Amino acid sequence: MAQRLHYGPAMTGLNFPDQVLLDKLAALLGPQGFITDRDLIMPWLTDWRERYHGESIALLAPGTAGQVASIVQLAAEARVALVPQGGNTGTVAGATPPKDGSALLLSLRRMNRIRSISADDNAVTAEAGVILSDLHDAAAAIGRRFPLSLAAKGSATIGGLVSTNAGGTQVLRFGPMRALVLGIEAVLPDGSLLEGLATLRKDNRGYDLRQLLTGAEGTLGIVTAAALRLVPAVASRAVAWAGLATPQDALTLLRQLEERTGEAVESFELVPANALSLVLDKIPGARAPLEQACPWNVLIEAVDAQGSADPVAALEQALSTAIDQGIVLDATIAASEAQAAALWALRESISEAEKIDGPSLKHDISVPVAEMPAFLDRERQRLEARFPGSRIIAFGHLGDGNIHFNLLPPADADRTAWIDRHGAAASAMVHDLVVAASGSLSAEHGIGQAKLAEFERLTDPVRLNALRSIKRALDPLGIMNPGKLVPLASGDKAQ
Amino acid sequence: MAQRLHYGPAMTGLNFPDQVLLDKLAALLGPQGFITDRDLIMPWLTDWRERYHGESIALLAPGTAGQVASIVQLAAEARVALVPQGGNTGTVAGATPPKDGSALLLSLRRMNRIRSISADDNAVTAEAGVILSDLHDAAAAIGRRFPLSLAAKGSATIGGLVSTNAGGTQVLRFGPMRALVLGIEAVLPDGSLLEGLATLRKDNRGYDLRQLLTGAEGTLGIVTAAALRLVPAVASRAVAWAGLATPQDALTLLRQLEERTGEAVESFELVPANALSLVLDKIPGARAPLEQACPWNVLIEAVDAQGSADPVAALEQALSTAIDQGIVLDATIAASEAQAAALWALRESISEAEKIDGPSLKHDISVPVAEMPAFLDRERQRLEARFPGSRIIAFGHLGDGNIHFNLLPPADADRTAWIDRHGAAASAMVHDLVVAASGSLSAEHGIGQAKLAEFERLTDPVRLNALRSIKRALDPLGIMNPGKLVPLASGDKAQ
Numbered sequence: 001m002a003q004r005l006h007y008g009p010a011m012t013g014l015n016f017p018d019q020v021l022l023d024k025l026a027a028l029l030g031p032q033g034f035i036t037d038r039d040l041i042m043p044w045l046t047d048w049r050e051r052y053h054g055e056s057i058a059l060l061a062p063g064t065a066g067q068v069a070s071i072v073q074l075a076a077e078a079r080v081a082l083v084p085q086g087g088n089t090g091t092v093a094g095a096t097p098p099k100d101g102s103a104l105l106l107s108l109r110r111m112n113r114i115r116s117i118s119a120d121d122n123a124v125t126a127e128a129g130v131i132l133s134d135l136h137d138a139a140a141a142i143g144r145r146f147p148l149s150l151a152a153k154g155s156a157t158i159g160g161l162v163s164t165n166a167g168g169t170q171v172l173r174f175g176p177m178r179a180l181v182l183g184i185e186a187v188l189p190d191g192s193l194l195e196g197l198a199t200l201r202k203d204n205r206g207y208d209l210r211q212l213l214t215g216a217e218g219t220l221g222i223v224t225a226a227a228l229r230l231v232p233a234v235a236s237r238a239v240a241w242a243g244l245a246t247p248q249d250a251l252t253l254l255r256q257l258e259e260r261t262g263e264a265v266e267s268f269e270l271v272p273a274n275a276l277s278l279v280l281d282k283i284p285g286a287r288a289p290l291e292q293a294c295p296w297n298v299l300i301e302a303v304d305a306q307g308s309a310d311p312v313a314a315l316e317q318a319l320s321t322a323i324d325q326g327i328v329l330d331a332t333i334a335a336s337e338a339q340a341a342a343l344w345a346l347r348e349s350i351s352e353a354e355k356i357d358g359p360s361l362k363h364d365i366s367v368p369v370a371e372m373p374a375f376l377d378r379e380r381q382r383l384e385a386r387f388p389g390s391r392i393i394a395f396g397h398l399g400d401g402n403i404h405f406n407l408l409p410p411a412d413a414d415r416t417a418w419i420d421r422h423g424a425a426a427s428a429m430v431h432d433l434v435v436a437a438s439g440s441l442s443a444e445h446g447i448g449q450a451k452l453a454e455f456e457r458l459t460d461p462v463r464l465n466a467l468r469s470i471k472r473a474l475d476p477l478g479i480m481n482p483g484k485l486v487p488l489a490s491g492d493k494a495q
Numbered sequence: 496m497a498q499r500l501h502y503g504p505a506m507t508g509l510n511f512p513d514q515v516l517l518d519k520l521a522a523l524l525g526p527q528g529f530i531t532d533r534d535l536i537m538p539w540l541t542d543w544r545e546r547y548h549g550e551s552i553a554l555l556a557p558g559t560a561g562q563v564a565s566i567v568q569l570a571a572e573a574r575v576a577l578v579p580q581g582g583n584t585g586t587v588a589g590a591t592p593p594k595d596g597s598a599l600l601l602s603l604r605r606m607n608r609i610r611s612i613s614a615d616d617n618a619v620t621a622e623a624g625v626i627l628s629d630l631h632d633a634a635a636a637i638g639r640r641f642p643l644s645l646a647a648k649g650s651a652t653i654g655g656l657v658s659t660n661a662g663g664t665q666v667l668r669f670g671p672m673r674a675l676v677l678g679i680e681a682v683l684p685d686g687s688l689l690e691g692l693a694t695l696r697k698d699n700r701g702y703d704l705r706q707l708l709t710g711a712e713g714t715l716g717i718v719t720a721a722a723l724r725l726v727p728a729v730a731s732r733a734v735a736w737a738g739l740a741t742p743q744d745a746l747t748l749l750r751q752l753e754e755r756t757g758e759a760v761e762s763f764e765l766v767p768a769n770a771l772s773l774v775l776d777k778i779p780g781a782r783a784p785l786e787q788a789c790p791w792n793v794l795i796e797a798v799d800a801q802g803s804a805d806p807v808a809a810l811e812q813a814l815s816t817a818i819d820q821g822i823v824l825d826a827t828i829a830a831s832e833a834q835a836a837a838l839w840a841l842r843e844s845i846s847e848a849e850k851i852d853g854p855s856l857k858h859d860i861s862v863p864v865a866e867m868p869a870f871l872d873r874e875r876q877r878l879e880a881r882f883p884g885s886r887i888i889a890f891g892h893l894g895d896g897n898i899h900f901n902l903l904p905p906a907d908a909d910r911t912a913w914i915d916r917h918g919a920a921a922s923a924m925v926h927d928l929v930v931a932a933s934g935s936l937s938a939e940h941g942i943g944q945a946k947l948a949e950f951e952r953l954t955d956p957v958r959l960n961a962l963r964s965i966k967r968a969l970d971p972l973g974i975m976n977p978g979k980l981v982p983l984a985s986g987d988k989a990q
Contacts, residue, residue: 068875120750120865165699176697178706179674192957199863201895202671203935204660204979205942205950206962211673211706215699232753255615258727262799295929304757365698370615400696440698447700455700462687466969467701473968474961485701 014079014478016102017057021078025060025104028070033110035059042156044105046086046261047093047156048152049355050395052449054097056083056105063110065185065193065224071106072222073191080249081479082106084130086160092448093361094164094217094484103482108159111224114138115197118327123182124200125227128159135228141322144230146429147174147266151348159223163368165215167444169347171299172399173266174231178214183227186213189220199227201381217446218481220474234303239340242331247398248373249327250298254399256327257300257319260318266313267301270398274391275350282353283361289343290330298398299347334354350395354406360393361407361423365434366443369401376403379433383407387426402443431458447485456487509574509973511597512552516573520555520599523565530554539580539600542588543647544850544857547944549592551578551600558605560680560688560719566601567717567974568686575973578600579713581623581655584647586857587943588827589659589712589979598977603654606719609633610692618677618694620722623654623902630723639725642669642761646843654718660710662939664796664842666759667894669726671939673709678722681708684715684970694722707965712941713976715969729798733806734835737814737826738789742893743868744822749894751822752795755813761805762796765893769886770845777848784823784838793893794842796835845890847903854910855888856902856918860929861938864896871898874928878902882921897938900925926953942980951982 026034035041041059060082062068075082081103085095097103108128114135117124119142126135132146132153139146150156151167160166162184167176174180183197196210213221226372244250250270257265265406273295280286289297304311322328334340354360367375380392389410396404407426409418431441435458447455456464464487471478471486521529530536536554541547557563570577576598580590592598603623609630612619614637621630627641627648630708634641645651645663655661657679662671669675678692681858690753691705708716739745745765752760768790775781784792799806810828817823824939829835862870875887884905891899904913930953942950951959959982966973966981 118865122791123863165703167699168698171697175674176699178703179670188957188961192960194957194961195955196958198933198935200861200890200933200935200938202662202666202861202897202938204662204671204937204939205935205954206958207711207715207965208660208673208706208709209961211703212702212965221700230921232757262727291653318947366695368616368618368694369696370613397697402697436694438695440693440695440700442699443695443697444699459700460690462689463691463701463704465687466683466689466704469968470702470707470965473964478616 001490002150012079014482015101017078017080018102021080022058022075024074024120025058025071029060029062029067032093033061033063033067035061035170044088044107045097048089049091052093052096054099055101056097056103057101058104060104061110065187068187068224069193070185070192070220072189076189076191076477077478079477080104081482083481084108086157087131087152087155089156090164090448091445092450094446094448095112095160096449096482108224109157117142117226119144121199122230123227125197125225126158128157128223128417130158132158132161139230140233141394143233145233146228147231148177148180151351158226162214162223162226163218164218164446165446166218167402169267169269171397172268174267174280178211179230181210181214181226182229184210184213184223185221186221186226189477189480194221197225197227202353214448217413217448217485219471219485220480237301237303237340238315239334239342239343240300240319240331241289242298242300242316242336243290243329244296244327245329246373247296247376249297251373253298253322253327255319261302261314264302264304264314265300266303267299268399269299269347269396270403271297271299271347271395272393275393275395276346278353278357279349282356283349284333286346289332289346291329294329299343359419361426363405363427363430364443364445365405365441366400366402366432367434367437367439369399371437372398372401372403375437380464383426383429386424386429389413395480412456427454449484452487509576509597509977512573512575512599512873515819516569516575517553519569520553521568524555524557524562528558528562532558534678539583539602541590542591543584544586547588547591549594550596551592551598551607553599553752555599555601555603557866558826560682563717563719564686564688567684570599570974571684571686571972574972574974575599576977578976579717581652582647582650584651585655585659585943587945588938589941589943591944592979601717603652603719610720614639614695618718618722618727619725620692621819622720623652623718625653626645627651627653627656635728638728640728641677641723642726646846653693653721653969657709657721658711658713659941662897664762664764667763667891668758670940673706675724676705676709676721677724679705679708679718681716681718683721684975689716691720692720693857710941712943712980714966714980717974720766731806732796732798732835733810734829734838735795735810735814735826736784737795738785738824738904739793739822740792740824741868742791742871745791745893748793748817748822751817752813756797756809759797759799759809760795760800761893762794764794764810764842764891766792766809766842766890767888768796770888770890771841773848773852774841774844777843777851781844782840784827784841787825789824794838800878807895848882856914856915856921858900858922858925859938859940860900860925860934860936861897862929862932862934863896864894866932867893867898878924881924882917884908887961922949943977947982
């Protein structure tokens, strides 16, 4: 008889996987798809930031959407929870199973076929386990590109990127994942297969389930494949690094660039002096992009898909005007693809450098774009005043109003001990300031389990009730990635 | 005692509005907001295409979101249905109340304030009743534009455009309404006010209720205001009219233009010879754009938001190359804003000319873009063969794979009688062909009541079940615009 359990904000009525279920799954999936070897399971039980550790008695690795449907049907019959997982590169532990071993880990990584790709149709249909950089390559091979990229592109999978509504460095121009999804194939919590992979540009039939599943973190179903927009390949690109005195100057520069070059600016990433120092210090081979360190920096990428204008010349002219106006202190434009890659590596190594440096408090916040410069100035001072010796490292997607607003413990402190003591209060303060600025405590990373309590604390009950209603309607048994994203009402515990 | 009723695919348990409810509403809304004068109500009881006629004992016209919330609370207590309505320009009778007078018509037109608009933030917050052309004007006044437009812009309202996920002539570049919505304020079916008007570019907190409400046709709540994206004003635009031999040539031309001018092409509208003739025949002052009539035409708008390139020169060059290649037969570029407006008027008058001409069968279909030319050739022939003497008028948004595929009865037939006799079979045939091509029977107009039966007939039960679950979860009483969009299970009738 399976044991009853209650975890997190309790989802009741679930069972631990018993031998009957495991035998059925083993028979369904075969040795390739039903893995119980601990060495093979272990790497997937911890989140990317190594703060959450879960358990699962088996790792399910289906090869087809039909197998996923069968798994969900079996899990629903047995009332056992499933935790879908892609590349396990998320930052909020949304794909880490619960500690008690009550859930089964379901990896989509074996489903890694590109089912179709068309230049005429500017679309690709990729299975959930396709790795982002492989999708980039497939698009490039037909003269197109998939305009979403992020530092984890070598591991992140399409299913995870859809389920977390991933952002990255091109949101400014192309929007997040939800703007690129044309269709979704998914297994719903009752084990039925939702076949919605058409590459239609316009389809106005009823509630948009694609949009509901995008960003649902596997709590409403398991995305098994997605049809995605492609855009024309870039004819040429210009990558520049500019030093500035303030974030407000950076935003002024962005608006000037937009006026001069339209939507040619695809990326506009803010990097403060302390983040750049950290990268130069911790990442082997990293070199300072400008002769003198500036208080703030931006990495700019402008592209030309038009074959006529020259993005390098346009960027050069715009930056030299900005230097004359005193908006930019110094700037360099990459003279080769290798230099461009080196500038990008500085930006994309910040998280890695932070990780090497040691524990810090991460926040992924957004406020209205125009208000971000003032927010950064004002709230950094407040935080550093309230927690003396602490330092804010604020970097990221200024053009989207989305900054990774991370807090480093004082230099002389034992970081882990400091975070244990002050972390919750410091994060709560950041989130309170964000809410006061009509912002979001999760701009692009999602909620997962890491932000669940703060999400519940700071979200309008009207909105929470609506989320709970949708969750219960589509997953009445509560088997889909429980304990993630949707804070259940405390009343649920007593049910 | 209020009378029980069952209508359409029955939503049970609803009552007719009784005097107690009406008195409460009159007290709440005052004479400006509680209208019983038949002359004032009548114009809003019939849909734009004049095929559906409804009844409502009163027209509710709240002035604030708070009043809307109070109306919904009273309606929920009394179990009386509400039918929200904006400019009443929809084509699927989604805002027409049921015939039996069981529902109350709720007009959002009095809520017509622009609450805020910001060039720095590239965003506007507009109440549901703001008319689209007024929003265009407000954006222009601060050097921005709202990039969604359609023929009904002088009447269509923001609330309706959000609730129907409107498309129009700029979807090619900017996507439909759901791509432009940053935030939504709405009254949910329990009368609670969902306050979600922040102008955040990135917000990854839970299921995206904005996306769920967009296109929900008022069946999940009443949109009272929306925060919307603005984009830079256009520095200059080029409008051209080109004549071609086939839709495939038109698509080839579009891909060439995209390669040469990137995303400068914002509109690419297909117009067949028979649609142009109809406009020239029926619309006073309309003049032929080219010397010789061509089998097919496209209206092209290319814009330059960059201040550097000249869209007229770019379009001129691209079109003259296409003429040399034999892709384009003849072309003209507007030499003035007046000429540009005249070309646009030809396109935007097609629906009006059809209306003057008399009844026809309308279809708003999409298939994958690359497949549309072959679909048009093949299925026109099949339809005209199956219904001898009938003619297809196929026009619209070729670049989106969305064509208005309308069928005219034979010239010598009594149109109304012909449609009564053959209309259902002809529309079913069109929709079957669309489904066979993995397309949508509603690309941009929505489902409303006009397409409800066909939507139910041709939709995967997995998808229908999910829609029904969501509807029941958020609107358990079924008071929000019943009989629209969501086909209820036949089993519901027996409940």
